[in-house]
Structures are given as structure tokens and as C-alpha cells.
Amino acid sequence: MTDYDNPVRIGIVAGEASGDILGAGLIAALQERIPNLQVEGIAGPRMLGLGAQSLFPMERLSVMGLVEPLKRLPELLRIRRTLRRHFIDNPPDLFVGIDSPDFNLSLEESLKTAGIPTVHYVSPSVWAWRRGRIKKIARAVDHMLTLLPFEADFYREHQVPVTFVGHPLADEIPLQVDTAAAREELGFAPGGRVVALLPGSRGGEVKLLGPLFLQAARWCHQRRPELRFVLPAANEQRLAELKQLLENYGDLPVTLLDGNSHGAVSAADNVLIASGTATLETMLLKKPMVVAYKMAGLSYAIFSRMLHTSWVSLPNLLAQRELVPEILQDDATPENLGAALLQFYDDPLLYDQLQREFDDLHQQLRRNASARAADAVCQLIEAR
CATH class of the missing domain: 3.40.50.2000 (Glycogen Phosphorylase B;)
Structure with a gap:
């Protein structure tokens, strides 16, 4: 120099x-x-x-x-x-x-x-x-x-x-995540099963994906009653919208958070998440995820024709292959999302392999x- x-x-x-x-x-x-x-x-x-x-x-x-x-x-x-x-x-x-x-x-x-x-x-x-x-x-x-x-x-x-x-996030987030400490901070039992729901930070995303994610959570809970869910709100406006939405889901064990998506993902076993930059943080926290997205039909028709990649989520783009499920638009149903989430519980080898892949990608970005x-x-x- x-x-x-x-x-x-x-x-x-x-x-x-x-x-x-x-x-x-x-x-x-x-x-x-x-x-x-x-x-x-x-x-x-x-x-x-x-x-x-x-x-x-x-x-x-x-x-x-x-x-x-x-x-x-x-x-x-x-x-x-x-x-x-x-x-x-x-x-x-x-x-x-x-x-x-x-x-x-x-x-x-x-x-x-x-x-x-x-x-x-x-x-x-x-x-x-x-x-x-x-x-x-x-x-x-x-x-x-x-x-x-x-x-x-x-x-x-x-x-x-x-x-x-x-990526600075890869420098900031440690290679090993203390899931037990994150669960204790949020009041979850150490050995429980926790799913984080991240339907996005924009009003339009929460409007389209919020009900869908909660319906998928209900579908999973009916089959796995031991599951608990955590739902972080990106800001005060999203918090108010999600509170109102949860009035229709009194049967679900959902913990609503004001912010703290990092803590929610850290405490989770796996994550149902809107496509976007939050998928990168979720990958760096080594949490298997199901990526979903929906938008207005005309917008999706235009966007899908302009897209030049085979994937939309950052983990898949980084790996240049499908590491995590991407379930988009009409395919994004409660049943499809729920089945994709439960596969991580049904197949421990898949879960472990995905975490190893995420660790490799983390080190590439660090x-x-x-x-x-x-x-x-x-x-x-x-x-x-």
C-alpha cells in the first residue's frame, strides 16, 4: 500500500x-x-x-x-x-x-x-x-x-x-448458532419443535402470504401437535396487521414478536419464509427452509417472463442447484407448504445434509x- x-x-x-x-x-x-x-x-x-x-x-x-x-x-x-x-x-x-x-x-x-x-x-x-x-x-x-x-x-x-x-452478514453471524439460548430467550422449551414463519416485511407480502403461512402452520399442527410457531413482525404496521390476522387462528400456538426475526430464526428448527434477502440470513443461521412467494397474477406473468434464473432464493442461487424447496404462485398452497416443511422432520439425514451445505456456503461468503x-x-x- x-x-x-x-x-x-x-x-x-x-x-x-x-x-x-x-x-x-x-x-x-x-x-x-x-x-x-x-x-x-x-x-x-x-x-x-x-x-x-x-x-x-x-x-x-x-x-x-x-x-x-x-x-x-x-x-x-x-x-x-x-x-x-x-x-x-x-x-x-x-x-x-x-x-x-x-x-x-x-x-x-x-x-x-x-x-x-x-x-x-x-x-x-x-x-x-x-x-x-x-x-x-x-x-x-x-x-x-x-x-x-x-x-x-x-x-x-x-x-x-x-x-x-x-457478505458482511457472513462475517457478523457466527458459524455456530446457539439455538438453545435463542429458545430460552423466547420462552420455548429446550427440546420442543419450533417453526419460524416469515411472510415478508411489506404490506402486500403480509396480505398475500400471512394467511397462507398460517394455514400451512395449521395444516402442520394438525399432523404434528407438538409443533410451536414463532412469527416476527418486521415493523409496527406489520405487527398490527398480524395481530388482527391471528384473531382467526386461536387454535394455533403462535408467538408473535415485535421485530427480532434473527432471534426467531435462531430458535427455530426450520423456517417458512418469503423469497427475499431474509433467506440469506436464514441460510447463515443454518436453518432448513421452505421458500414461498405469491404476487398479483399479472405482475407474476410479467416478472416470470423477465427472469433469467432457474431459482429465486439466495441459497439456491449460491449453490446453483435446488438446495431448498421453492414453492411459488399457484403451487403455494397450505398443503404443499406444509408437506415441504414436514419433510425436514421426517428425514433427519436431509436436515443434517442441508445444514452442512449451508455451512460450506457461509464459509464461502465469510x-x-x-x-x-x-x-x-x-x-x-x-x-x-
Whole structure:
């Protein structure tokens, strides 16, 4: 590594809480390598705590869904124009866009055209759908940092410089999970049978999957009365919705939690889960799972035609084969979900084999992600 005698300025934009976590890890690792580091852009509380300067509150970029971004579009465009002018007029040594591809890639393209090296941290799901975006990514990004190995393979195939850094969750979650301690904390008997139900964090997901998951739980409980269920709510709004939903399932032994999905999964034997990023944490906690998803019929018809992968869950994508059942759309019935869950109890060898596979994948992702990301950034700065 070069001795950094002069201050090094890095531009950075994180648009949501997960990006703030990644950004804080990167900044901390860079500070170990670069004593006179200056960071500015858009930062969350963790990054601010490490000395980053934020030109706008991160919350102004934290929009989800289809309607809300449209409502906020004039403001988002104004913020991006201001950042573009600021960084072109005051060029940093390097710019890092963390996730938020709809916002960051256009900004990165402008900055790269102006001669500022650009890094994008966290790949969009371009390998799965809307593959045409790879052309814009190649124009916008000098170097891509990916959390997953198959993403890096995709960029290499398209001649985009890339580094697989590993996943911070894999660094954070221990290789061995203390299920007994998690059960004690939640009040479950040490030797009982526990199933975690994770129907998603969005209102639409809970509306479609919440009743389905509880019906599958009832189907399982009728056949295995010893089963107990734990249902974590992602936020206060989901908590209220799930409380109301559970009024129709008084026969089920369900523990409803306000948050704490990590504890719920840690305490479980296996998990019924909506397809999404939570499947990665569940895999890292070594819990066999059944992955399910439903959406409106027209949306599913469009989405399924755009999809370029054989699987939707991260465990299967990482393994490039079906490790866990994926039961989607019309196939997602209480009977199908329940039967898939019970197979883990009926076949202990399958359960043990799956946990070994998950352990192998965990070790593949456990790469000290922040340090590897910082090394890649420093190499770009030194090359300049």
C-alpha cells in the first residue's frame, strides 16, 4: 500500500439503512489504511459517526415501492443534480455509490465521464432480470464490488472490472448458532419443535402470504401437535396487521414478536419464509427452509417472463442447484407448504445434509468484506 501523505477525499452516497451499514464498514476499513481520509456525500448515522459529511439527509433517498418514488421524483432529481455539480466542481479522488442503483448509476456515469473514478458497492440484480442494464453499468462504473460470487462471474463475462468481497452478514453471524439460548430467550422449551414463519416485511407480502403461512402452520399442527410457531413482525404496521390476522387462528400456538426475526430464526428448527434477502440470513443461521412467494397474477406473468434464473432464493442461487424447496404462485398452497416443511422432520439425514451445505456456503461468503472492499478502493486510488 502507498503511504498517503496528502488528504484523500472520497465521495459516497448511501440511500438506505443497509447501505449505511456497508458504508460504515468500508469507511472504518479505509481509515485504517488512509490516515487523512475525508468522506462526503450522503451518509446515514453510522457513517456520520465515523466522520462522514452528509450534504443531504439519507432519509430523503429512502423511498420504496412504485408510487412514492414518483411523488418524490423532482426532489430526487434535484438532489442528484446538486451532487453532480458539487463533485465535478470539487473532484474527489474516487466516488463510491452504495446500492440504490436507480439513483447512483446515473450519478456515477456523469462523474466517470468527468474523469472521476467510480465504484459501485452491491450489484443490482442485473444477472436475474433487466440484463440490458449491464451496458449502463459498464459506462458508469470503473469497478464493481459484489457481495456474492456468482455476481462477480457475471461481470467478468461482460468485461466489467469486479471484486467479490464477500457478505458482511457472513462475517457478523457466527458459524455456530446457539439455538438453545435463542429458545430460552423466547420462552420455548429446550427440546420442543419450533417453526419460524416469515411472510415478508411489506404490506402486500403480509396480505398475500400471512394467511397462507398460517394455514400451512395449521395444516402442520394438525399432523404434528407438538409443533410451536414463532412469527416476527418486521415493523409496527406489520405487527398490527398480524395481530388482527391471528384473531382467526386461536387454535394455533403462535408467538408473535415485535421485530427480532434473527432471534426467531435462531430458535427455530426450520423456517417458512418469503423469497427475499431474509433467506440469506436464514441460510447463515443454518436453518432448513421452505421458500414461498405469491404476487398479483399479472405482475407474476410479467416478472416470470423477465427472469433469467432457474431459482429465486439466495441459497439456491449460491449453490446453483435446488438446495431448498421453492414453492411459488399457484403451487403455494397450505398443503404443499406444509408437506415441504414436514419433510425436514421426517428425514433427519436431509436436515443434517442441508445444514452442512449451508455451512460450506457461509464459509464461502465469510471473506472480511469491509477489508476487501477497502483494498479494492485503495488500489483504484493508487492507480490514479
